[in-house]
Amino acid sequence: MNKYITFTLLTLLSPAVWAAQTEPRNWTAIIMFACVVGLSLFITFKAAKKTVSKEDFYTAGNAISAKQNGLAIAGDYMSASTLLGISSMVFFKGYDGFIYVTGFFVCWPILTFLMAERLRNLGKYTFADIVSYRLDPQRTRILATCGSLIVVCCYLILQMVGAGQLIKLLFGLDYKIAVMLVGCLMLVYVIFGGMLATTWIQIVKAILLLFGGTVLVFLAFKAFGFSLNNMAEAAVNAHKLGQKVLEPGPMLSNPINTLSMSIGLIFGLAGLPHILMRFFTVPNAAEARRSVFYASGYIGYFFIVVCILGLASIAIVGTNPQYFVDGQLGGDLIGGSNMVAMHLAKALGGNLLLGFLSAVAFATILAVVAGLALAGASAISHDLFQKVIKKGKATEKQEMVVSRLSVVVLGVIAIACGILFEKMNIAFLMGLTFGIAASANFPVLILSMYWKDLTTRGAIFGGFVGIISAITFVVLSPTVWVGVLGHEKAIFPFDNPALFSMPLAFLVSIVVSLTDKSERAELDRQGFELQVVRSELGAQQGSFEKMPLH
Amino acid sequence: MNYPQEANIVLDMKFKKMVKQRNRFAVFLSLIVLSIYFIFIGTATFRPELLAMPLEASKITIGLPIAAIVIVSSWVITGSYIFITNQYFDKQKEKLRKEYHYE
Numbered sequence: 001m002n003k004y005i006t007f008t009l010l011t012l013l014s015p016a017v018w019a020a021q022t023e024p025r026n027w028t029a030i031i032m033f034a035c036v037v038g039l040s041l042f043i044t045f046k047a048a049k050k051t052v053s054k055e056d057f058y059t060a061g062n063a064i065s066a067k068q069n070g071l072a073i074a075g076d077y078m079s080a081s082t083l084l085g086i087s088s089m090v091f092f093k094g095y096d097g098f099i100y101v102t103g104f105f106v107c108w109p110i111l112t113f114l115m116a117e118r119l120r121n122l123g124k125y126t127f128a129d130i131v132s133y134r135l136d137p138q139r140t141r142i143l144a145t146c147g148s149l150i151v152v153c154c155y156l157i158l159q160m161v162g163a164g165q166l167i168k169l170l171f172g173l174d175y176k177i178a179v180m181l182v183g184c185l186m187l188v189y190v191i192f193g194g195m196l197a198t199t200w201i202q203i204v205k206a207i208l209l210l211f212g213g214t215v216l217v218f219l220a221f222k223a224f225g226f227s228l229n230n231m232a233e234a235a236v237n238a239h240k241l242g243q244k245v246l247e248p249g250p251m252l253s254n255p256i257n258t259l260s261m262s263i264g265l266i267f268g269l270a271g272l273p274h275i276l277m278r279f280f281t282v283p284n285a286a287e288a289r290r291s292v293f294y295a296s297g298y299i300g301y302f303f304i305v306v307c308i309l310g311l312a313s314i315a316i317v318g319t320n321p322q323y324f325v326d327g328q329l330g331g332d333l334i335g336g337s338n339m340v341a342m343h344l345a346k347a348l349g350g351n352l353l354l355g356f357l358s359a360v361a362f363a364t365i366l367a368v369v370a371g372l373a374l375a376g377a378s379a380i381s382h383d384l385f386q387k388v389i390k391k392g393k394a395t396e397k398q399e400m401v402v403s404r405l406s407v408v409v410l411g412v413i414a415i416a417c418g419i420l421f422e423k424m425n426i427a428f429l430m431g432l433t434f435g436i437a438a439s440a441n442f443p444v445l446i447l448s449m450y451w452k453d454l455t456t457r458g459a460i461f462g463g464f465v466g467i468i469s470a471i472t473f474v475v476l477s478p479t480v481w482v483g484v485l486g487h488e489k490a491i492f493p494f495d496n497p498a499l500f501s502m503p504l505a506f507l508v509s510i511v512v513s514l515t516d517k518s519e520r521a522e523l524d525r526q527g528f529e530l531q532v533v534r535s536e537l538g539a540q541q542g543s544f545e546k547m548p549l550h
Numbered sequence: 551m552n553y554p555q556e557a558n559i560v561l562d563m564k565f566k567k568m569v570k571q572r573n574r575f576a577v578f579l580s581l582i583v584l585s586i587y588f589i590f591i592g593t594a595t596f597r598p599e600l601l602a603m604p605l606e607a608s609k610i611t612i613g614l615p616i617a618a619i620v621i622v623s624s625w626v627i628t629g630s631y632i633f634i635t636n637q638y639f640d641k642q643k644e645k646l647r648k649e650y651h652y653e
Contacts, residue, residue, distance in 0.1 A: 095601075098617040099594050105621050106587040109628045113576040113583075232610045246611040247602035248594040255595045262591060266584075286640060293632050300621045307617070450573070529560040536569060537559070537647055 028355030029170060036208075036359045037185065040201050040366065044189050047197035054396050057194035057403065058125040058378050064199055064281040070294025072199045073278045075206035076371050077295070078302055080364040081162055081338075083209065086303070088340040090310020091318070094235075094245030097310055099252065101303045103262045107269035108296035112289060115270055118449050118535040119279040120288035126375075127276040127441065128383045131448050133534075134527025136456040136520055138391075140444075141383040143463040147440040148273040148383075150467065152376035153413065154433040155272075156369060160418030161426055163365040169335045170342070170358040176419050182365060183415035189370045190377065190407045198370045199281060205363040210298060212353075212360045213305040216341075219348040220312035231308075234315035240330060245314065257494045264498030268434030271441030274368075274375035285538055306341075313344040320347065373410050380406040428479040431496050435474060439466035439501035447509055449535065452528040455513045455521035462509025469504050473497035555652050562650075568642050572635075579631050583624045590620050 055061050064072070082104075090097030123129040128144030160179055167178035189197050224230040232246060239245040252258050269275060279288045321327035323334055323343045333339055342361075346354040381403030386394050394402075444463045447454040474480055476492035494500075513521070559565050593600050594613070601613035646652070 095611070095613055095617075098614065099591065102587060102590060102617055102620045106583055106624050109583045109624045109631075110580050112628050113580045113631055229608045229610060232608065232614070236609045243609065246609065246614065248598035248613065252591075252595040252598070258591065258595060262587070266587075286636065289632055289635065293628050296625055296628055300625050304618055304621060530556045532569060533556045533559045533565070533652075536565075536572070537643055537652055 026171070026351060026355060026358070028351045029358045030355075032355045032359035033171060033362055036363045039204065040185070040189065040363065043200045043204065044193035044197040047193035047200060051192070051194040051196055054125075054400055054403075056196060057400060058277075058374075058382065059280045060194070060196040060199050062281060062283050066282060066287040066290035067294055068199070068203055069278060069282050069287070069291035071206040071298065072202040072281075073275065073291060073295035074298035074302070075202035075209070075364075075367055076275055076278060077299055078206065078209055078364070079159065079368045080166060080361045081159075082302075083213070083306060083361065083364070084166070084338040084341055086306045087310040087313060087344070088338050090307055091313050091340040092337065093249055093251060094239065094241060094314070095247055096249045096251035098307050099248065101307055103265045105296070105300055105303055107266040108292060108299065110266060111270050112292040112296070114446065115449070116279060116289045116292050117285035119276060120282065120285045121535045121538045122449075122531070123276075123280055125277075125280060125382045126378050127273060127445060128379070128387075131444055131459065132387070133448070134531050135448060135454070135459055135524050138388050139456055139460055141387050143444065143460055144441070145379045145383045145388075147271070147436060147444075147463060147467060148379040149376055151271070151433055151437050151441065152273060152372050152379070152410070153417075154429045154436070155274075156372045156376070156410065156414045157417045157421060158426060158429045158433065159365060159369050159372070160414050161421050161424075163362075163369070164418055164422065165336070166338075166361060166365065169339065170361065175422055179415055179418040182369060183411050183418070185366055186369045186373055186414075187407060187411045189366070190373050191404050195281060195374060198367070198374050199278075201363070202367045202371060205360070205367040206298065208360045209364060210302060212345075212357050213302055213309070215353070216345060216348060216357070217305045217308050217312075219353075220309060220316070220344070223312070223316065223348065228308075231312055231315060235311050235318075238315050238318045254494075256499065257496060260494050260496035260499030263502060264431065264434040264438050264496045266438075267442045267502060268438035268498065271437030271445065272433075273379060273441070274371040277371075277375050277378065309341060309344060313340045316347050317343045323347075369414070373407050373414070376410045377403045377406040425479070425483055428474055428477065428484070428495070431477070431479070432470065432474045435470035435497040435501060436467055438498040439470045439505045440464075443502065443505045443509055447506070447513075451510075451513075452525060453513050454509065455516040455518070455524040457516045457518065457521065458509045458511075458513025461512040462505045462507075465508040466501055466505030469501040470497045473501055555650050559646065559650050559652065562646070564642070565646055568639065568646070572639055575634070576631075579627055583627055586620055586623060590616065 051057055086097055086101055089100060119127065119130060122133050126144070126148070128141045131144050132140040160182065163182045164175045164179040167173050167182070168175045173181070189201060220231070224234065236243050236245060282288050282291055317323050317340060319329070321329050324330070325332045325334055333343065335342070342354060342357060345357040381399050385402045386392060386399050440463045443466060444459045448459065473492050474497055476490060477495050477497070478490040478493065479495050481487050481490045601611060601616060603612045604610065605612050605615070
């Protein structure tokens, strides 16, 4: 194992160093980048020794504590695009960025109240375990796998393209090499280290990100004599919007789009497989509940910090011609609009802080991508291969082989699509990710937990209507219909489908379930009460595989 | 049914009551958090001038602390949910588990 990892490290780092020599290089960044890669491979190596069974691979043997899992969940949610995207949103649009952030946050309490414990008590490896607890396992698992894989792939491509562009800028690497580097490192982490490595990389990265953010916000406050008032005043004076920068702005001019986005964000979270899978790594429901509390604390803190950083950068970056193309204040930012936080780091802490933050951003991308790949792989190997194709009769070894193969396939898809979509506007993938999560995974999951009358047929119809309608709405939306396909006017006027596709999925599920008179439906309804016992009191020891009605 | 323990627990009034209370409690807190958020978004959309009011004699608008309060308060509500669940519901569940030897 050690041999493989050293070999991979060498092959991965050599093109990096080689390419860096042909571009302007930032040595501090490259050294820190090497440290991050080295540290993550060390963690993978350690984890690989402990990853023996499939429990270890999928859920780190349920041995993660609430505090650790809290950091890991926070890490999954705080992607590089959160740091860079939100700070630049505040930089350009001011207060609208603050409003956007709150939507990203309030999903957490809802997830805690309605789902955290039940997820842990009913599920073992994937969220499909919960849906198929009393419903027909074959058909519902196919649905859950489709939902998971579409969400995972969209999110993965989104992250890969972002990663390529970011690394190209930060380290002067070629875009294609950057994408391949991220893909290959991710493969190493997941294949060798499984969930344990993925979790620990996520934890380390979350700590680094929180630390980096805190240092930056401290330095930013220091620059304004530790007064938010001074900072706000400087921002108002520097921004072209003037006082309007601290007031609700044009983002909300289309209330229906805003509402649809909010719905997608809030309920989409409860349908993201890589977040849901984190609930299976803790020993019991109480720990699951506690870990979301920790996670949302870190996330809330980080969001507030990032907003303040955005505000500070209006005053600091926005008034320094050094950060603008051709030194033109108010023109294009060097390196693109997402580089605000990086420029701020350079302005406040020089090359050292810039290098540190770049390395953290890179670690962030790697960790999120690894989590996604693992979620996709467990959907394929556990749900599709083990439960649907082999009907639970595959050996543990076969299942592990399939899951590692799926990681490779997902990695190849991610690298290929990452390279293919380099120049494309892929913003629509965000709407699609959260749209499908909110309209396919979430309705089926919540109905199966809380509504007695949900039947297999209802779940299947509702889930697929959710998937198909979310995709259709996104294709007909302005970003794709006009922006990508070049038509003149969008057929569906909103970018976020959730407001329409989610109620549609619920409606179809409910109507189909209520009219379902099949034998299976009878079984599905009967199973509900036993499921409630299990979801409240947890599994009995040694009886996890005991499912009531299959 | 081949699951005598579960079947007995389902019939237990204490269990039924606890599940009902817990569901109500969870839905109640969710509604509080959602209404805080949607009131905030609604105000920003339909009455933006309310959030644009300056705070005392400074440039800071009242909207900045309010956005932070939305985040912090929903976190505090999460904390209170966990506190109450640990203190109250978990103890009831423990009793039920003991009573029915469901461990």
